[in-house]
Amino acid sequence: xxxxxxxxxxxxxxxxxxxxxxxxxxxxxxxxxxxxxxxxxxxxxxxxxxxxxxxxxxxxxxxxxxxxxxxxxxxxxxxxxxxxxxxxxxxxxxxxxxxxxxxxxxxxxxxxxxxxxxxxxxxxxxxxxxxxxxxxxxxxxxxxxxxxxxxxxxxxxxxxxxxxxxxxxxxxxxxxxxxxxxxxxxxxxxxxxxxxxxxxxxxxxxxxxxxxxxxxxxxxxxxxxxxxxxxxxxxxxxxxxxxxxxxxxxxxxxxxxxxxxxxxxxxxxxxxxxxxxxxxxxxxxxxxxxxxxxxxxxxxxxxxxxxxxxxxxxxxxxxxxxxxxxxxxxxxxxxxxxxxxxxxxxxxxxxxxxxxxxxxxxxxxxxxxxxxxxxxxxxxxxxxxxxxxxxxxxxxxxxxxxxxxxxxxxxxxxxxxxxxxxxxxxxxxxxxxxx
Amino acid sequence: xxxxxxxxxxxxxxxxxxxxxxxxxxxxxxxxxxxxxxxxxxxxxxxxxxxxxxxxxxxxxxxxxxxxxxxxxxxxxxxxxxxxxxxxxxxxxxxxxxxxxxxxxxxxxxxxxxxxxxxxxxxxxxxxxxxxxxxxxxxxxxx
Numbered sequence: 001x002x003x004x005x006x007x008x009x010x011x012x013x014x015x016x017x018x019x020x021x022x023x024x025x026x027x028x029x030x031x032x033x034x035x036x037x038x039x040x041x042x043x044x045x046x047x048x049x050x051x052x053x054x055x056x057x058x059x060x061x062x063x064x065x066x067x068x069x070x071x072x073x074x075x076x077x078x079x080x081x082x083x084x085x086x087x088x089x090x091x092x093x094x095x096x097x098x099x100x101x102x103x104x105x106x107x108x109x110x111x112x113x114x115x116x117x118x119x120x121x122x123x124x125x126x127x128x129x130x131x132x133x134x135x136x137x138x139x140x141x142x143x144x145x146x147x148x149x150x151x152x153x154x155x156x157x158x159x160x161x162x163x164x165x166x167x168x169x170x171x172x173x174x175x176x177x178x179x180x181x182x183x184x185x186x187x188x189x190x191x192x193x194x195x196x197x198x199x200x201x202x203x204x205x206x207x208x209x210x211x212x213x214x215x216x217x218x219x220x221x222x223x224x225x226x227x228x229x230x231x232x233x234x235x236x237x238x239x240x241x242x243x244x245x246x247x248x249x250x251x252x253x254x255x256x257x258x259x260x261x262x263x264x265x266x267x268x269x270x271x272x273x274x275x276x277x278x279x280x281x282x283x284x285x286x287x288x289x290x291x292x293x294x295x296x297x298x299x300x301x302x303x304x305x306x307x308x309x310x311x312x313x314x315x316x317x318x319x320x321x322x323x324x325x326x327x328x329x330x331x332x333x334x335x336x337x338x339x340x341x342x343x344x345x346x347x348x349x350x351x352x353x354x355x356x357x358x359x360x361x362x363x364x365x366x367x368x369x370x371x372x373x374x375x376x377x378x379x380x381x382x383x384x385x386x387x388x389x390x391x392x393x394x395x396x397x398x399x400x401x402x403x404x405x406x407x408x409x410x411x412x413x414x415x416x417x418x419x420x421x422x423x424x425x426x427x428x429x430x431x432x433x434x435x
Numbered sequence: 436x437x438x439x440x441x442x443x444x445x446x447x448x449x450x451x452x453x454x455x456x457x458x459x460x461x462x463x464x465x466x467x468x469x470x471x472x473x474x475x476x477x478x479x480x481x482x483x484x485x486x487x488x489x490x491x492x493x494x495x496x497x498x499x500x501x502x503x504x505x506x507x508x509x510x511x512x513x514x515x516x517x518x519x520x521x522x523x524x525x526x527x528x529x530x531x532x533x534x535x536x537x538x539x540x541x542x543x544x545x546x547x548x549x550x551x552x553x554x555x556x557x558x559x560x561x562x563x564x565x566x567x568x569x570x571x572x573x574x575x576x577x578x
Binding site for chain 1: 451572
């Protein structure tokens, strides 16, 4: 039997759901227009007023919001409430030096933990579970977002965060962790470490894994399920919209993640024209938040490519499902769960004296871990006849990238003109991962 | 009394050294001494040649990253203890060696040691005071 967290709303016939969405949308647009100048200016420029939103179909009249809008209003310019009502901020990678900042009121955190509890219930978790939360804690929404959802559910949270894999396995054995929350690549890392230590996954209490924050293939899912002897389900979210718990795969359905549509209104658009595509077609996913207070967002272009599935799901939920994200419409990379924009790497290199803007990022998956090599051409300005000077330069770039992006990479100095120059846009990224 | 040395950045991939020597040979540039310093990913080729400007232009034309640095060439007798004697002086004078390499001249009587110090002026003064012969670029080419 399917477990629900809020059965009524999760199984509401679509007509009822759409009525809830419209009421919330009208309220949101009116409030955002009144309180946030950048939104008001964009709407005025597009010639649209809050009262023009009379049906869900009127959503298309509203301008899109893009990551650059967040950067232009860094850090708090798009917040709709005074800072004394904001009780938490999170941040994710921006496209240049500055991160993208989002905020939450007390009510937002309550909404979020409720949605995370709903997501965990989709995965079959209950208050009886011991939940091993290996998402990173900090500015990243993964760790804390999941944490408060687990507490809301009434389960026991093990706030283990990332790293220290051997200790994590000991904790799994001793605390009898029954649900694992992690990036899929970290789950495979855990499985391999268990193998090395001679720990049989069958001897553990793990039953289900909730995996997200990075793209993964169906083959990888099979591998995780087989190696850890668990059922693996997908979770989706992004900080600009809320964090983890925007959509969630159920145990019963074969494919896709239910979007929590009573809080997030999805659209699929053609990334080139911005036109909304007919139901079922593949395109760029766009979200409008319906209930957020501190940081609502209207028609946010996620750059994630997906498809919406409106068929009835075996679990009985009427909430639309989104297909696993199959790609990006921009050049963002996800390295070990961290979002990386090539422009951020460029920003670091430009800040290093004498380094020319000829670089290339090479991404590989070695075993189950992503590796990133940054190749930098050695110009006469930075060349030295002493090895130690060049090594120091490479180490400095590596440390700066680590500081700014939180990702460890290898910096490789290469001969000038060896990085391929293409006509027009340079090929900055070579991603050899087979996902 | 400094000698100009050409340094070239090399990625560790096959054939690069051959390309450099072929390019220099085609321009009739004679290599008097060379050394390669390497790490796992890259190397630095250091060359003493008979025509520094021409060599630099040639290598740049072949898209190499080239730098010119000053080094000191010290002549010592090619016999047991020749190098040890110089190094003893360097230690006593507290000179810091960044790198060094050596070659033996045609006559076979003397060896030439190429040094890069962190303090070049002090090194020249110390070595001359303790009686060593420091060669100029012309002298090296004439050997």
